Amino acid sequence: MTNVSESRSFGEPPDDGPGEVVDGARIAESDPSMLRSSAVMAIGTIVSRVTGVGRDIAVVAAVGFGTLADAYTLGNTLPNTVYLLLVGGALGAVFVPQLVRHLKEDADGGDAYANRLLTLTGLVLIALSLVAVLIAPWLVALYVPRDYPPADYALAVAFARFFLPQIFFYGLYTMLSQVLNSRQHFAMPMFAPVANNIIVISMAVGYLWFAGTDTTVASITGAQITWLGIGTTLGVVVQSLILIPVLRRVHFRYRPRFDFRGSGLGKTAKLAGWTVAMVLANQVALLVTTRLATGANVLAAQEGTVAQGLTTFDKAYLVYMLPTSVITISIVTALLPRMSHSAADGDLRAVADQITGGARLVGALIVPAGVLLIVFGPVLTTLVFNYGAGAGDAATYTGVVVAVFALGLLPFGLFYLLIRGWYAMSDTRTPFFVTVVFSALLVGFAVFFYSLAPTSLKVASLALGESVAYWVVIVVAWAWLRHRLGGLNTWSTASTLGRMLLAGVFAAAVGFAVTFALRSWYSGVSGESIGLGFAGYPVLAIAALVLGGLAIGVTYVLGCKVLRVAEIDDGIALVRQRLPILHRSRGGDL
Numbered sequence: 126m127t128n129v130s131e132s133r134s135f136g137e138p139p140d141d142g143p144g145e146v147v148d149g150a151r152i153a154e155s156d157p158s159m160l161r162s163s164a165v166m167a168i169g170t171i172v173s174r175v176t177g178v179g180r181d182i183a184v185v186a187a188v189g190f191g192t193l194a195d196a197y198t199l200g201n202t203l204p205n206t207v208y209l210l211l212v213g214g215a216l217g218a219v220f221v222p223q224l225v226r227h228l229k230e231d232a233d234g235g236d237a238y239a240n241r242l243l244t245l246t247g248l249v250l251i252a253l254s255l256v257a258v259l260i261a262p263w264l265v266a267l268y269v270p271r272d273y274p275p276a277d278y279a280l281a282v283a284f285a286r287f288f289l290p291q292i293f294f295y296g297l298y299t300m301l302s303q304v305l306n307s308r309q310h311f312a313m314p315m316f317a318p319v320a321n322n323i324i325v326i327s328m329a330v331g332y333l334w335f336a337g338t339d340t341t342v343a344s345i346t347g348a349q350i351t352w353l354g355i356g357t358t359l360g361v362v363v364q365s366l367i368l369i370p371v372l373r374r375v376h377f378r379y380r381p382r383f384d385f386r387g388s389g390l391g392k393t394a395k396l397a398g399w400t401v402a403m404v405l406a407n408q409v410a411l412l413v414t415t416r417l418a419t420g421a422n423v424l425a426a427q428e429g430t431v432a433q434g435l436t437t438f439d440k441a442y443l444v445y446m447l448p449t450s451v452i453t454i455s456i457v458t459a460l461l462p463r464m465s466h467s468a469a470d471g472d473l474r475a476v477a478d479q480i481t482g483g484a485r486l487v488g489a490l491i492v493p494a495g496v497l498l499i500v501f502g503p504v505l506t507t508l509v510f511n512y513g514a515g516a517g518d519a520a521t522y523t524g525v526v527v528a529v530f531a532l533g534l535l536p537f538g539l540f541y542l543l544i545r546g547w548y549a550m551s552d553t554r555t556p557f558f559v560t561v562v563f564s565a566l567l568v569g570f571a572v573f574f575y576s577l578a579p580t581s582l583k584v585a586s587l588a589l590g591e592s593v594a595y596w597v598v599i600v601v602a603w604a605w606l607r608h609r610l611g612g613l614n615t616w617s618t619a620s621t622l623g624r625m626l627l628a629g630v631f632a633a634a635v636g637f638a639v640t641f642a643l644r645s646w647y648s649g650v651s652g653e654s655i656g657l658g659f660a661g662y663p664v665l666a667i668a669a670l671v672l673g674g675l676a677i678g679v680t681y682v683l684g685c686k687v688l689r690v691a692e693i694d695d696g697i698a699l700v701r702q703r704l705p706i707l708h709r710s711r712g713g714d715l
Contacts, residue, residue, distance in 0.1 A: 172316065173315060176322035181440060183330055184325065187333050188436075190519035193342050196277050196342065197436075198435050202435075203268070203285050246296060250296040254290050264289075266278070269281070273419065280345065288358055294361045294365040302368065314368065320363045324359055328356025406560045409564055410564040413567075414587050414591075417583070418434050419434055422437075430580050431518040441523050444506060444523075445534065448490075448494035452494065453487050453537075464546065468550040468551070474611075476546065480546045480613060485618060488692075489625060489690070492681070496633045496636065500636035500677065501669070502527035502531065503524030503658040510523060511660060521657055525585055530591065530592060533591060533596060535626070536598075539602075543602045559598070566597050566598055570590035573590070574587070574589050575590070603615065621690060625692075631684045639676045643668065643669050
């Protein structure tokens, strides 16, 4: 999870100051480097996500969706959680803008500053990894309910001890990636996770070969735990180390520097402090949802309903993040250095134009992706995760959770973009307060919906709480940043996004109609009833995805044209060119 104020901004033209009003996303055609970077990042992200799906298929086949899977997932989640909480959020938010600033201002191109920051954060990460391994039992206890079965708890702790050293390597990967990104080298950081995925796939396949698919918490052996633990961590190690040779291509040589005093790291530490506080607010919400999700699987096992818990939540979230990773993150990753340059020059108007352009581009591409997940979530996850003993119903239910998550796909993408707008201006204080608002909303909605939901819908209720929270907080975040920048073309952007959503509603109706017609036709011919996820009918499932996907795509495009959403033509052109990051319109620059 990443993660009403000025209502008048929705009812009147914004005050954008002097100059031409920017009406949409822009791209200077004279900037081919940005085009190449965006294309490479999109391809890298797609390859990474495709192999990531293969990794998830293999892991689910090995450990399933039950309480064994939750112990593995919880142990594997802790390194990310601890890393993001104490270090990772600060690195991601502060590193690129500060590196860009020192790259422009320092005589050595920021090399000394980068070396000091790499040295300091490396030392912190080593110490943090060692401490985390020692206190693993207490970390696990935070994320499970009080009545969590002792055997499940012990297994989660065992996995955590293998996985927590990943903290250092996650940090190393992030630091090296940011050094490369600040020097306009985006390719290898996007492709490095592919190596991780391939190693974990190999580990899971090996596990299936010697352990089979019916391992439980009670039957898993020490050798099997070791295999899963070492294999999973090895993937993260390789993902980080593979970037070291690439640094030479950008003419960067790492040399340890311990002269931290007076080097400019004080400002970075101050900025990072707010980011750590922001991540802490986010992790409080994650703590609540994790405890609720692990408790849901215990309830499901007690009542004999379909397995659903932390693994279900985690796999649904990964599928939900696929379009965000390919579209939103690719756009914002390439846009952040450019916004940082504009902010460093004091050109807030350019920052505002880049944000509104990015928002419209994100909306044009993310809305149809969200419709696809809403309509075909159960079909997709059944195809992907229906492997291993008893995975069918759990795989289909995971798709229901995906569909509920997808209701918040657009506001999530916009929220991600707006937070990076503050980061570009070296403002980490405001994102903290915005994230506190989001976390409070998420916890409130999640607990409320979870308390009302029957056992069979507990995890889906958590996804609903997150989606509703994003829709509420995006109003707050947009108005807040608009005030900071002096305008964000709020009315025209909201109107455009609203028409995109309306076209998406039409497309969803057509998609549901296609799947219903296909299901009814086959039932009439064969006399067999087909479930929501087309379980046991992979050919029909693929046919539904292809026919329904085409119907959704055509309907969405036609709907946008009827509703005069000009961005759709540029979106089509960008997809054809495999450049889903930039958008050409009438005059101006992104």
